[in-house]
Amino acid sequence: MSNADEQAAVVDIVTAGLKRRYAAERRFRLFGLLSVVLGFVFLFALFASIISTGYPAFQSTYVQLDIDFDPAILDISASPGSEELSAANYAGLVKHSLRELFPAVKKRRERRSLYQLVSIGAEYELRNRLLTAPSFIGRKEALWLPANDDLDTFMKGGIDRQLPQENRRLSDQQLTWIDALLEAGRIEKRFNTVFFTSGDSREPELAGIKGALLGSFYTLIVTLVLSFPIGIAAAIYLEEFASRSRWTDVIEININNLAAVPSIVFGLLGLAVFINVFDLPRSAPLVGGLVLTLMTLPTIIIASRAALKSVPPSIREAALGVGASRMQMVTHHVLPLALPGMLTGTIIGMARALGESAPLLMIGMVAFIVDVPQSITEPATALPVQIYLWSDSPERAFTEKTSAAIIVLLVFLVVMNSLAVYLRKRFEKRW
Amino acid sequence: MPSSIANAAPAATAANLNDQQTQDLHQKIAATVGRIEVDDAKMSMRDVDVFYDDKHAICAVNLDIAAHEVIAMIGPSGCGKSTFLRCMNRMNDTIENCRVSGSLKLDGVDIYDKKQDVVQLRARVGMVFQKPNPFPKSIYDNVAYGPRIHGLAANRAELEEIVVTSLERSGLFAEVKDRLDKPGTGLSGGQQQRLCIARAIAVNPEVILMDEPCSALDPIATARIEELIDELRKNYTIAIVTHSMQQAARVSQRTAYFHLGYLVEVGETAKIFTYPEHKLTEDYITGRFG
Numbered sequence: 001m002s003n004a005d006e007q008a009a010v011v012d013i014v015t016a017g018l019k020r021r022y023a024a025e026r027r028f029r030l031f032g033l034l035s036v037v038l039g040f041v042f043l044f045a046l047f048a049s050i051i052s053t054g055y056p057a058f059q060s061t062y063v064q065l066d067i068d069f070d071p072a073i074l075d076i077s078a079s080p081g082s083e084e085l086s087a088a089n090y091a092g093l094v095k096h097s098l099r100e101l102f103p104a105v106k107k108r109r110e111r112r113s114l115y116q117l118v119s120i121g122a123e124y125e126l127r128n129r130l131l132t133a134p135s136f137i138g139r140k141e142a143l144w145l146p147a148n149d150d151l152d153t154f155m156k157g158g159i160d161r162q163l164p165q166e167n168r169r170l171s172d173q174q175l176t177w178i179d180a181l182l183e184a185g186r187i188e189k190r191f192n193t194v195f196f197t198s199g200d201s202r203e204p205e206l207a208g209i210k211g212a213l214l215g216s217f218y219t220l221i222v223t224l225v226l227s228f229p230i231g232i233a234a235a236i237y238l239e240e241f242a243s244r245s246r247w248t249d250v251i252e253i254n255i256n257n258l259a260a261v262p263s264i265v266f267g268l269l270g271l272a273v274f275i276n277v278f279d280l281p282r283s284a285p286l287v288g289g290l291v292l293t294l295m296t297l298p299t300i301i302i303a304s305r306a307a308l309k310s311v312p313p314s315i316r317e318a319a320l321g322v323g324a325s326r327m328q329m330v331t332h333h334v335l336p337l338a339l340p341g342m343l344t345g346t347i348i349g350m351a352r353a354l355g356e357s358a359p360l361l362m363i364g365m366v367a368f369i370v371d372v373p374q375s376i377t378e379p380a381t382a383l384p385v386q387i388y389l390w391s392d393s394p395e396r397a398f399t400e401k402t403s404a405a406i407i408v409l410l411v412f413l414v415v416m417n418s419l420a421v422y423l424r425k426r427f428e429k430r431w
Numbered sequence: 432m433p434s435s436i437a438n439a440a441p442a443a444t445a446a447n448l449n450d451q452q453t454q455d456l457h458q459k460i461a462a463t464v465g466r467i468e469v470d471d472a473k474m475s476m477r478d479v480d481v482f483y484d485d486k487h488a489i490c491a492v493n494l495d496i497a498a499h500e501v502i503a504m505i506g507p508s509g510c511g512k513s514t515f516l517r518c519m520n521r522m523n524d525t526i527e528n529c530r531v532s533g534s535l536k537l538d539g540v541d542i543y544d545k546k547q548d549v550v551q552l553r554a555r556v557g558m559v560f561q562k563p564n565p566f567p568k569s570i571y572d573n574v575a576y577g578p579r580i581h582g583l584a585a586n587r588a589e590l591e592e593i594v595v596t597s598l599e600r601s602g603l604f605a606e607v608k609d610r611l612d613k614p615g616t617g618l619s620g621g622q623q624q625r626l627c628i629a630r631a632i633a634v635n636p637e638v639i640l641m642d643e644p645c646s647a648l649d650p651i652a653t654a655r656i657e658e659l660i661d662e663l664r665k666n667y668t669i670a671i672v673t674h675s676m677q678q679a680a681r682v683s684q685r686t687a688y689f690h691l692g693y694l695v696e697v698g699e700t701a702k703i704f705t706y707p708e709h710k711l712t713e714d715y716i717t718g719r720f721g
Contacts, residue, residue, distance in 0.1 A: 244527055314564035318627070320525065322577035322634055323554035332576075333566060 050410075054403030056156045060192040060205055061147040063118055063181060065097040067126065068140045080137075085130055090123040094145070101186075102177060113174055117181075119146040121194070121206040144188065149204040149397035151178060155189060158396055169396070195404065199372045200386065204397030207390070209408050211372045215285055215365070215380030216354060216412070222289020222376055223296055223353050228346055230293075231300030235342070238301075239308040240330050259298035266295045267362030275363060283364040283379035291359045296349035303345020307338040340424040347420035351413055357384035383409045460690055461491070464709045465698035469497040473638060473668045474519060479533035481514050481523070481692075488514045491533075492694045494687060496638070501660060501669045503679035503700065506689035507715065512672045515689070516640050519670065520556035521549050537638070554581055557636035561643040563623035565615035565630070570607050573615040573626055574598060577634035593633055601629035602659050621652025628659065632667070639663065641671040645678065657682050676716055680704050688712045 071078055073096050074088040098114055099105070105114050122145035129143075130136055150169045153159055165172050181187045199211030242248045270291035274280045280287050311334050319329040360366065365381050366389065373380035381389070383405060390402040472495040481489035489511045496502050504512040514523065521542060523529045535542050542552050554577075565573050574594045577583075584590035594611075598604035603625040607618070615626050624644055631639055641660070645653040660669060660682045673679050679686050680700060687697040688709070696709045707713040 312564075314560065314562055315566065316525070317522065317558075317560055318564040318566060318630075319576075320522065321520070321553060321558040321560065322580075322630060323550050323557075324576075324580055325550050328580055332580075337567065 057400040057404030061152040061155045062144040064186040090126045121146045212386035216382040218285035219288040223292040226293040227296045235304030264358040267359030286376040292353040299349035304342040307341025460693045464696040469495045473498040475536045477534045482530045490692045501683045503683035503686045510689040511692040512689045556638040557631035559641045571611040597629040597633040601625045638668045
């Protein structure tokens, strides 16, 4: 067979196989496209469900009542001291105005179900108002006060009138009162500031995210302040200074293994060491931050080492060649080039820490805490734990709070990531 | 010499002594041909051995480098010429498994002595690398980096003078004087390499080591750098590793031929390229292998 024949045969063989090869490529592309579409569908479904259930929580229902700040109802003297004021009968004020609105209601039981329409938060609000401005005593004001969660849920369409009375949270009688109030323009939905300004509560209409948000914030600050410098120092030492020996190998294997340890184990460690041995306060963001630092460190170290490894060795040689010391080589040349990668690793670690709840359960950050924490040593809870707590609550109104808290958590995450992207862009050097 | 040895030679390692033919070869090249001593030695290397773990990369090399000379080191790939060059400013210290023995002296002082500070040594013995490796900083900062870390300039004006002088000496100033604040990585390959030379001479070293400085450059840039090397000889002592025999012939006064970790022959460049004494040298420069 001549060479030309052989070449022609090769062309035939190649042509015969072409169809199969292109088909394989098309199949692969199709699968790739399908998985991307599937991913987007799930993401969209997730966001749609969270936002649709969560957005009503950003509004809450208020009832307008004519409050008569009569010292007789308040059960105080004409010129009360602040101690007397804070112990006054504010519930009486609310009840009195409701009775005036519906004079026909006489029976004790009926009255009680009437009073239920207004949240007990109304009393606190009235007390705050009087404590800050005692001059209100003796005056009569029309005030918007928070409604009870059942009324709130009804206003958001969560309660069906058609259901038999035994199966719904509001009785027929309560519904007629609500209709009357609506008729009079005394019920209104407003932006829910309580949700952003108060801590947790047993009453859904009074429960807010601020305690958990600040708890998460303090915890993450502690985590960042500890894990970023420690992680980067460890990575630089291991990558640039430590000579390779059996010890560095052991350390490397251990760091890689630590990155894969379930996070709840770090929680147990934190409980045993930070709380039981060092006697640090329970439920505090300080301890939470320490535990999350332990959890985040391996991630940061691994990512930082990868970033350092990716700095071309020629830069190191150039620096050493003009007589830079090792430390100068690292701080002047290697670190600035590795910093974007290190930031990426840190942010991945921090995002994981933000979403972590299991280790925080172990150190008591799961407690029911009403006060908004003021420092890293005060009891607090964190966003994911708050979500977990609310999702477990029986009240219908907590469902939307749960989704709203998830939205807040996601926004927190997005803000954090955008900050990281911005920082990375700033530090990135073009070659 | 049988051609089989010549063909096998580049692949064989110096440590691989069990092969009879290789052993013969090692005996043949163990003693350096030519005069290794010079009258005014700037650097003086004696019995230098370098090992990478078990691999014997440099075997008992003796060599002097005279002040204000350009010495070229040639030889086939893997013959140890770059390794030897990197011993002279202890760049090999950064390679973990590298071990150097023997005596390497700069002005009569052993540079591998415990008392010798490596930062000070590298300020005296500068280096230019095979691939241009400017820092990802401005042209000005690239050149100013060395003087800055060593504290060579008392004030900003002095520093600027050092930068300008160094750029002028490396023949780059005219091309970059309007864009000193632009990144050095934005220059062309040849300009980058001259920037690296400017960076090296900004510290005013006594010796400059060049590891194949033109291998990544086009012929025009190469010619420019060769000219530069010749000018630099007035102020510096230069050791250059090169794969181009024409380049060695053009820029150097003396040439050293390395083979399998041995220094086979050293002598006046003109003589090496016209009347090589050693058979291996002759084979290499006539292009029979390597």
